[in-house]
Amino acid sequence: MNQVVTKPNVAIRELEPREGYERLVEARDEQTGLHALVSIHSLRRGPAAGGCRMFNYARIEDAIYDVERLSRGMTYKNAAADLPLGGGKSVIIGDPKTQKTPELMRAFGKLIECLAGDYYTAEDVGVSPQDMAYVAERTSYVAGLEGGEFASGDPSPVTARGVFLCLKQTLKHRLGSDDLTGKTVAVQGLGHVGMSLAGMLHAAGAKLIVSDINDAAVRAAEVDFGAMVVSPDDILRQDVDVFAPCAMGGALSADAIAVLKARFVVGAANNQLADDTCGQRMQDAGILYAPDYVVNGGGIVNVAMEILKVADPAYRESRIAGLAKTLEQVFVRADETGEPPHSVADKLIESRLR
Numbered sequence: 300m301n302q303v304v305t306k307p308n309v310a311i312r313e314l315e316p317r318e319g320y321e322r323l324v325e326a327r328d329e330q331t332g333l334h335a336l337v338s339i340h341s342l343r344r345g346p347a348a349g350g351c352r353m354f355n356y357a358r359i360e361d362a363i364y365d366v367e368r369l370s371r372g373m374t375y376k377n378a379a380a381d382l383p384l385g386g387g388k389s390v391i392i393g394d395p396k397t398q399k400t401p402e403l404m405r406a407f408g409k410l411i412e413c414l415a416g417d418y419y420t421a422e423d424v425g426v427s428p429q430d431m432a433y434v435a436e437r438t439s440y441v442a443g444l445e446g447g448e449f450a451s452g453d454p455s456p457v458t459a460r461g462v463f464l465c466l467k468q469t470l471k472h473r474l475g476s477d478d479l480t481g482k483t484v485a486v487q488g489l490g491h492v493g494m495s496l497a498g499m500l501h502a503a504g505a506k507l508i509v510s511d512i513n514d515a516a517v518r519a520a521e522v523d524f525g526a527m528v529v530s531p532d533d534i535l536r537q538d539v540d541v542f543a544p545c546a547m548g549g550a551l552s553a554d555a556i557a558v559l560k561a562r563f564v565v566g567a568a569n570n571q572l573a574d575d576t577c578g579q580r581m582q583d584a585g586i587l588y589a590p591d592y593v594v595n596g597g598g599i600v601n602v603a604m605e606i607l608k609v610a611d612p613a614y615r616e617s618r619i620a621g622l623a624k625t626l627e628q629v630f631v632r633a634d635e636t637g638e639p640p641h642s643v644a645d646k647l648i649e650s651r652l653r
């Protein structure tokens with residue numbers, strides 16, 4: 300499985316994927332410093348689609364772990380959003396602030412082109428629509444672009460809207476009302492999605508407590524939304540109605556759940572559960588958890604319209620509304636069976652995949 304194919308400058312190597320996955324591909328380009336991985340988890344429902352993350356992983360094993368977990372998440376997310384797409388994801392190893400260049404993104408585009416349509420890429424953490432424009436100079440298997448026919452732009456505001464609707468649905472399910480007036484929400488991470496979500500929550504009358512490692516972001520939320528700012532270490536301990544994880548994955552660990560005061564968890568981050576026990580832990584603690592891949596599918600719905608060349612905004616609206624409907628189905632089934640929502644969601648989606 301270690302065959303090396305050198306396309307102009309980019310050395311591409313097939314690695315052994317984890318069991319149950321289709322492919323794991325590694326690419327290196329000495330000239331631009333590109334070191335990237337693409338994981339394709341499933342092609343069952345169509346070509347794999349999922350964003351590209353640029354992150355300074357300490358070890359290649361960490362990057363492989365992340366890309367494979369994210370890729371599987373996309374299979375479930377795309378099925379949950381009822382899209383004719385399989386699951387895949389890519390990561391570029393490096394610091395997006397100091398190591399990202401147009402040439403590096405073009406080299407990444409060559410890698411995507413070599414996969415011949417098995418995988419479509421778009422934005423994730425550390426990657427912007429401008430970066431995708433460089434990728435598009437080398438491949439057509441890219442979305443989240445700002446120009447061109449069917450261009451869908453930054454998926455983040457649509458992701459935020461889906462999370463917002465699902466947050467309201469979660470409240471409605473348990474409290475009988477989705478009114479956010481006076482409700483308190485702790486938002487962890489004020490990036491592309493978190494800041495947009497915070498704006499919607501503020502407009503709907505919610506009180507915000509926020510944290511980010513980026514001082515400028517928390518100051519903006521303080522000024523624009525009257526948010527109370529707390530340190531990243533303190534956000535979990537806040538006495539709030541809802542905790543909205545919108546930063547990196549793994550926010551819901553056993554230690555985190557032990558101190559969490561929120562009654563509801565609904566957020567945009569991918570792979571929120573640190574391990575398989577954490578969904579049950581939240582259930583035991585009386586916390587209603589809205590499974591991440593059900594609620595954060597807005598971005599991929601937007602991206603899918605570009606991939607599938609759909610122009611009708613009704614397609615977007617119906618699928619975004621569909622996320623909240625699927626979530627309600629999950630909650631109802633969880634109430635009936637006593638199972639935690641994350642495992643009900645997995646079973647529901649696995650039946651769609653069959």
Ligand SMILES: NC(=O)C1=CN([C@@H]2O[C@H](COP(=O)(O)OP(=O)(O)OC[C@H]3O[C@@H](n4cnc5c(N)ncnc54)[C@H](O)[C@@H]3O)[C@@H](O)[C@H]2O)C=CC1
Binds near residue numbers: 567
């Ligand atoms: N952008 C999109 O449309 C989608 C994003 N997601 C997921 O949502 C999450 C956020 O995505 P984006 O907003 O696009 O990323 P982003 O990179 O724009 O924002 C992430 C934010 O989290 C902050 N952060 C990092 N570590 C933190 C910590 N320990 N405590 C508090 N804040 C911290 C960063 O400073 C940054 O402001 C990611 O997990 C991403 O994979 C999921 C679906 C779609």
Ligand SMILES: O=C(O)CCC(=O)C(=O)O
Binds near residue numbers: 376596
């Ligand atoms: O490009 C996007 O943000 C949508 C696809 C994705 O990677 C995701 O939902 O995590």
